[in-house]
Amino acid sequence: MSAIITLSLLAILVLYLGLFKARRALLPVSLLGLVATVVLYGVQWGKTAEPLYSGMVLFDHFAVVFSVVCVILTILVLLLSKDYFDKSSPHVAEYYALLLFSLTGAVLVVSFHNLAMLFIGIEIMSVALYILAGIRKKDFASNEAALKYFLMGAYSTGFLLFGIALLYGASGSFDLAAIKEYVVSNPQGISPLFYAGILLLIVSLAFKLGAAPFHFWTPDVYDGSPILITIFMATVVKTAAIAGFLRLFYFCFIPLQDFWVPVLLVMTIITLFVGNLTAIVQQSVKRMLAYSSISHAGYLLFAIVAIGATSANSVLFYVTAYSLSTIIGFGSLILVKRATGSEHFEAFNGLAKKNPYLSLAIAIAMLSLAGIPLTAGFVGKFMMFSGVLADYQVLLVVLAVINAAMGIFYYFRVIVAMYFKPLDRDAIVVSGPYRVVFFLAALITLLLGVYPAWLTGLI
């Protein structure tokens, strides 16, 4: 709880710093606050968790681990923001504050123990992002992204609320423990309303996750938003969304597995194919990464299809691997775009000659996203697939392997462009914070690929 308070106060402090024009202090203060949050979570680790504030939040291991992942990802994103925002507008403090608010929402989404908290968390997370997507006021694509995200997001919130209302109507409580109690104690007499509620919740959570067929906003929003915001959306928000999804279903709906697993199964398959097939034909790296993030949402759904005790671990591992690689992918895109003004594959041509280290980091990220052994991405996919295999969903695994092959195709286009398409070009200047972020992310990706046990035993 102290972590949530720290985060909210930090955001307000940042707003005040902006008011007093202390622009230089913004980044250090934000980073310091986030590190303090991580420390506060660390202190909580290992204590037996009790639901707090009449069952509103529960900081069990699941919540703590996913919160820490979100906070660390935000630290990385903020490091990349060093001189990113200064160029676009004078209201830097507000951007930091909104990012921190959004993070607060994300942390609530992963630690909720009451549907009211789930709703508020999702709203805080999304409202801040609706605005951040549109901060380039003069840029048409940015405006479009913000408006699209807002309209679709508001619509999906409607589904969320309706779903929660139906669950409440059936079970008589917002509390997860009470809903679970209701499901367990009436194996035969579960109200039809409850099933409709589950379907509506799936719709809205799949929307936040960007899973097909509720993914239509993803490419345009990821493409139109400023890249840094895209990184935040593709990593922190996705992490929070899948963690919240899993938490709700793992806590409450396991006994009703026969009802919702087929639905999710179909959605997963559609998501994989939609994401991968469209990613293949993209010419812009940013759009390619956007579509690939849809397909990764599909892989993440595996854990919920094969829901069980190991699901949380596989999601944690997968989401960490995916987020780190995504940060490198989009982060390098910032640099490349700044240097060449283009987001196309050609912009990466011949990068390896002049920036060998940067290219290496990008290559590691792409390999990890594609799921090549010795990277974290491989282990993540392996855990997902083995979980599903244990559930005898062989067809799903076969389809997923086909999709992984498709993924290799388009991720390798970046690597091919960097290493095998010679082009005379100037070296890209990689500033200090970017080096730190890329180095850390690549290193962790490799380390986790070799020693996966560091992360798998946490939850």
Added chain:
Amino acid sequence: MSVFYFVAFLSIFFALMTIFTKNPVHSVLYLVITFFTFTVHYILLNAQFLAVVNFIVYMGAIMVLFLFVLMLLNLNKDTEPLKSNLVKFMGVIAGMCLLVTLAASFRLLQISDPVVLKNPDIGLVSNLGKVLFSDFLLPFEISSILLLTAMVGAVLLAKNDPKKV
């Protein structure tokens, strides 16, 4: 009970009018009436506070802003974007799917005994306040962050950037 059915009929009728009317200003006005029927529903449920808040916030503030924007935009038939039949068709199918799902789940419901509230005055202001400040204290306080976020965002988007010299 008959009052309920009458008001429910009005709600649905005006909600449909909101969708089907061509003129956007009429649409908003029908929506206002729809919200008014919701207020009546809340009163029937003895949820006075919710009723009056629905009245003040939705009818008195949000819909006025809607009307405000629509009047300034001065929309009419010429500016209405043409939607292709395919999109309309898909929309109808998707909507009907939702309707069928919900209708089916409602059809299976048995009519349960009328809910007997432990405390029929639960919707009155003082009781609601007690619940908000005890059981739901955390969401209540956290929602201030939501409002602050929205407020910062609105100012951020609406404010003019100072011209660079």
Added chain:
Amino acid sequence: MELAFVIEKVVLVTLIFVVTLVIAMYSTLAERKVAGFMQDRFGPDRAGPFGILQPLCDGGKFFFKEEIIPAGAHKSLFILGPTIAIITACIGSAVIPWGQSLTIGDRVIELQVTDVNIGVLYMFGVVALGVYGIMLGGWASNNKFSLMGAVRAASQSISYELAMGLALIALLMVTQTLSLKEIVEQQSGFVNWNIWVQPLGFLIFLVCAFAECNRVPFDLPECETELIGGYNLEYSSMKLGLYMFSEYINMFVSSALMATLYFGGYNFPFMYDLGLSQNWITIIGVIVFFAKIFAFIFFFMWIRWTLPRFRYDQLMNLGWKVLIPLAIANIVLTGVITIINDTFF
């Protein structure tokens, strides 16, 4: 529900309705008389002694004027606009407690149409609804100046509703009830009036009440020099009359509300020490209440002939940057004082 109860309420409603209309009518005369007084001239004095029949003549004239609905106007909404304006103005008085109870025979008659336990919020909702009349009328006229007036009215009313609500919250923290009847009962005597505990809140409420009624210095929606006539520019005959009427009714109701909330309603000093019977206390109370209302109405008019009109940006600045922060500070202050009171005394 017994028949006597229904009759009693019907009589009460009719009475309040008639009184409201008569007061609104004579407010127009009073306005001009006060203007005359302020400007050292007579004011209307032709129709009847002291011009006392003037409002009747005005009304008659309104009824017999030609009624024009502009060709480009949206007809149904054009008619709906003034209708909503007058209806919302009239229904506000339903929750105001006009006096204590009268005992006739063995019947106790409450001098209040209905004592809902959210009376204050009800008033607020009615005020919020009032803006629709202006918005619709202004838009339906199909005239740029009308629309401009309507938009001004809407934004002004929404802006000042916020400060008004915040000022009320501080008051409600003191009274701890939303029922107007109970609020009045708490203020019996003279020292218990809420004005003594909420002076700042009252000031904010007063300013906002001026703005909500579109009275000078906040009459931007109809400022002649910029907008020719404002939202009611295209209206003629009794429709124009209804708009003007609703404005005066609003003034009356908000005066009554201010008297109720801050000045003790029908309470007057030493009311229980004079040894009067309950009925007499009630009757004197009603008279005192109306005296307070008339004082406020006079104050409205006094301000009108004293202060010039604000510029629009000044109006918005006052609303958002002065009144709202003040109101919030007032809430905090009230809370702190309440806590200090509870812990130490």
